[in-house]
Amino acid sequence: MSAELLSNLALFVLALLVGFEVISKIPATLHTPMMSGANSIHGVVLVGAILVAAVADDPLAYVLTFVAAAFAAMNVVGGYVVTDRMLEMFKARPRPAAAVADAAPTEDGAAR
Amino acid sequence: MSGEALPLLDTLVRVVYLGAAVTFVLGLHLMRSPATARRGNLLSASGMAAAVLATVVLLLAGDGDHGRVVPLAGVALLAGTVVGSLAGLVGARRVQMTAMPQLVSVFNAVGGGAAAVVAIVDFQRLHGDGALTAGVSVPVVLDVVIGAVTFSGSLVAAGKLQGWVSGAPIAFPGSRLASIVSAAVAVVGGVVVIASPSTWLLWVVVLAALAFGVLMVLPIGGADMPVVVSLLNAFTGLAVAMAGFVVDNQIMIIAGALVGASGAILTQQMAEAMNRSVLSIMVGGFGTGDAVAGGDAAAGPQGLEVRRVGAEDVAIQLAYARKVIIVPGYGLAAAQAQRECGELGQLLTDRGITVYYAVHPVAGRMPGHMNVLLAEADVPYPQLLEMDEVNPEFETADVALVVGANDVTNPAARRPGNAISGMPILDVDHARSIVVIKRSLGHGYAGLDNELYGDPKTSMLLADAKKGLAQILAGVKSYVG
Numbered sequence: 001m002s003a004e005l006l007s008n009l010a011l012f013v014l015a016l017l018v019g020f021e022v023i024s025k026i027p028a029t030l031h032t033p034m035m036s037g038a039n040s041i042h043g044v045v046l047v048g049a050i051l052v053a054a055v056a057d058d059p060l061a062y063v064l065t066f067v068a069a070a071f072a073a074m075n076v077v078g079g080y081v082v083t084d085r086m087l088e089m090f091k092a093r094p095r096p097a098a099a100v101a102d103a104a105p106t107e108d109g110a111a112r
Numbered sequence: 113m114s115g116e117a118l119p120l121l122d123t124l125v126r127v128v129y130l131g132a133a134v135t136f137v138l139g140l141h142l143m144r145s146p147a148t149a150r151r152g153n154l155l156s157a158s159g160m161a162a163a164v165l166a167t168v169v170l171l172l173a174g175d176g177d178h179g180r181v182v183p184l185a186g187v188a189l190l191a192g193t194v195v196g197s198l199a200g201l202v203g204a205r206r207v208q209m210t211a212m213p214q215l216v217s218v219f220n221a222v223g224g225g226a227a228a229v230v231a232i233v234d235f236q237r238l239h240g241d242g243a244l245t246a247g248v249s250v251p252v253v254l255d256v257v258i259g260a261v262t263f264s265g266s267l268v269a270a271g272k273l274q275g276w277v278s279g280a281p282i283a284f285p286g287s288r289l290a291s292i293v294s295a296a297v298a299v300v301g302g303v304v305v306i307a308s309p310s311t312w313l314l315w316v317v318v319l320a321a322l323a324f325g326v327l328m329v330l331p332i333g334g335a336d337m338p339v340v341v342s343l344l345n346a347f348t349g350l351a352v353a354m355a356g357f358v359v360d361n362q363i364m365i366i367a368g369a370l371v372g373a374s375g376a377i378l379t380q381q382m383a384e385a386m387n388r389s390v391l392s393i394m395v396g397g398f399g400t401g402d403a404v405a406g407g408d409a410a411a412g413p414q415g416l417e418v419r420r421v422g423a424e425d426v427a428i429q430l431a432y433a434r435k436v437i438i439v440p441g442y443g444l445a446a447a448q449a450q451r452e453c454g455e456l457g458q459l460l461t462d463r464g465i466t467v468y469y470a471v472h473p474v475a476g477r478m479p480g481h482m483n484v485l486l487a488e489a490d491v492p493y494p495q496l497l498e499m500d501e502v503n504p505e506f507e508t509a510d511v512a513l514v515v516g517a518n519d520v521t522n523p524a525a526r527r528p529g530n531a532i533s534g535m536p537i538l539d540v541d542h543a544r545s546i547v548v549i550k551r552s553l554g555h556g557y558a559g560l561d562n563e564l565y566g567d568p569k570t571s572m573l574l575a576d577a578k579k580g581l582a583q584i585l586a587g588v589k590s591y592v593g
Contacts (some may be wrong), residue, residue: 003464005247005357008365010179012353015366016519019373022140029471029496031378034143036216037153039345039375041136042294042352044160044367046193048230050167053189054174054181055237062188064233069192071226075219076164078200079156082215087150089487089493092494111183 033086040079046072113244121173128361135159136367146493163363177521196222209488210445213481217341220348221266227351227368228259228318231358236311248358253302255354256314257321257399261298262347264325269340271501272329279334291327294320316498328394338474338481339382343390346375384476419555422573423580426513426547427587430456433494433510435466439540441475443516443550445485447577453515456490456585461495463592469495470502470512470538472520501541512543514564516550516577522562531560546570549580 023034049068060099116475118126135155138500142152171181181189200219205217218534229254253564270279297320305313309559332340353368355361383390430436444453475482483496506512514521521540525532540546548568553574564570573580 011370012592015369016373019370023374023377029483032484036370039365042348042371045226045352048355048359052230052233054171056185059183061233062184062514064229066188067193068226068229069189070196071222073196074194074200075223078204079199079219082204083153086484090146105300111476
């Protein structure tokens with residue numbers, strides 16, 4: 001076994017452990033965005049698509065490179081955008097119209 | 113270690129990868145609270161962008177390890193990236209929040225597919241050069257098998273969630289045998305590929321793994337799809353990590369392992385919430401499929417006497433309550449009634465009534481899905497309570513308003529001997545009075561009568577969730593005046 005492979009294995013195992021630690025503390029409220037967020041992280045496979053493009057040198061490899069790039073880009077771009085869209089909606093208070101109504105009594109109180 | 117220094121560019125790229133790995137971990141860390149979650153996701157996205165850009169620079173520089181990119185391959189890469197990004201962007205922007213689980217499942221499918229394809233391309237090149245070692249062929253086979261299973265399995269899961277494939281468990285004569293055979297072909301073929309590499313055999317393994325993915329998910333009921341999607345998400349992570357071993361790329365190994373671990377934890381938590389083991393879910397055959405989409409109002413109860421009420425009565429009950437707990441289920445999402453629900457909650461809150469939303473871990477179609485739907489309807493997240501927090505609150509609640517939830521409120525789960533025995537439920541029956549809005553008296557996924565409906569404290573408003581809530585809303589407004 002090469003030194004390179006061994007250090008890669010060490011990375012793999014340690015990253016698994018970090019994953020268990022970080023994820024197990026996330027509240028159920030955020031499970032869907034979290035799953036979607038983790039889903040976009042494995043879109044890092046786009047890096048792999050770029051690396052194989054560097055070694056592709058026959059028609060089949062070109063087609064496969066195209067497929068890998070398309071799949072990976074869809075995963076990573078779609079994943080992050082949709083996660084952001086979900087998280088954007090989580091608000092501690094209702095949006096402006098209602099927030100103004102909430103704020104009004106306090107201002108009255110201050111004026112008195 | 114050889115101690116040989118890396119070229120400067122390689123060193124820089126690796127430093128960028130390290131930074132990206134840190135943003136992924138910190139990003140997930142920030143997702144532990146709704147207040148910082150969005151920042152976490154943006155941080156993770158910027159790390160991702162840096163890692164991808166660094167790799168592009170490496171490709172353009174064409175260092176000794178990878179050679180200079182052939183123009184046609186560059187075009188294929190660029191075209192693929194553009195097409196994929198547009199597809200992802202359009203999907204992510206257009207999707208309705210109720211269809212979120214399907215979309216995540218599709219993104220997961222293509223991620224697994226990409227990981228498998230990356231391994232195939234590198235395998236063919238190394239095999240052509242006669243440069244394959246076990247250190248590469250083992251992760252190639254693992255990557256191809258896991259990636260292909262995930263690809264086809266996630267697409268079937270998305271089809272079931274969307275209703276394109278029946279949500280009921282699908283089995284045909286010999287389906288068990290077929291899935292065992294396809295798994296055996298994939299495993300044995302994989303071992304042979306490692307022992308004596310051959311490209312055509314690798315393609316056989318790919319096809320067998322694709323077939324197994326389909327056959328694995330088909331017999332699993334629609335209600336269990338969230339667990340399946342979550343498990344397949346973990347699979348993709350592992351496939352990507354394996355692809356990282358194949359192309360010797362550290363950021364892919366780290367990110368893949370992170371996702372593999374997170375998916376495994378989530379899958380476990382969801383299975384626990386349903387009181388079932390992951391194994392029994394994957395063996396399949398549970399539930400009757402998508403009762404909501406079926407939606408026939410004719411299905412009558414057997415021997416359950418229910419008390420019906422009109423929307424006006426419910427409105428009075430709510431308007432003069434001190435504490436109301438709303439229990440949303442998938443029926444709410446299916447009827448697109450989250451906005452009406454949020455408005456009603458807001459109206460009651462403005463009136464000084466304490467309002468909570470009781471969210472069961474498996475409400476909706478994936479863990480936390482219901483929270484996303486309610487957040488979309490502007491419900492403030494401090495009002496969203498998880499099962500353990502909200503259960504003691506039912507004792508003192510004047511009204512529990514159940515909207516389109518079924519099995520997760522069925523007291524039968526506390527007794528042994530039925531399909532949902534032992535499943536943790538919301539203690540809705542402990543409330544002083546209960547109102548259930550439901551389109552019909554049909555069954556939930558588990559195919560059981562809900563004993564809650566026969567409770568003398570319960571009144572039923574038989575209506576579509578959206579119309580029912582709109583009527584109640586109008587009623588409360590007229591009393592509040």
